[in-house]
Amino acid sequence: MYEYKYAAAKVGGTLGAREDHREIIDRAAAQGWRYVGYVPTRVVGYGALDKIDLIFEREI
Numbered sequence: 001m002y003e004y005k006y007a008a009a010k011v012g013g014t015l016g017a018r019e020d021h022r023e024i025i026d027r028a029a030a031q032g033w034r035y036v037g038y039v040p041t042r043v044v045g046y047g048a049l050d051k052i053d054l055i056f057e058r059e060i
Helices: 021-032
Strands: 002-010 034-044 047-057
Touching: 002 021, 002 034, 021 034, 021 047
Parallel strands: none
Antiparallel strands: 002 047, 034 047
16 A cells, blocks of 8 residues: 655746756655656646646555
8 A cells, every 4th residue: 555645846937947846856755755746736828837746655
């Protein structure tokens, strides 16, 4: 069986892509979580992603 956790990350911005997602993934991996995907949570403009939830899992 697995447990899941979700972490919000901002994707876009006026200066282009952000790198916050890498820090979030690295931090979660250090705690034993495995990155499995993402879900868009906010879309703006012409379908551009603004915010996502990063999805992590680990065996319990």
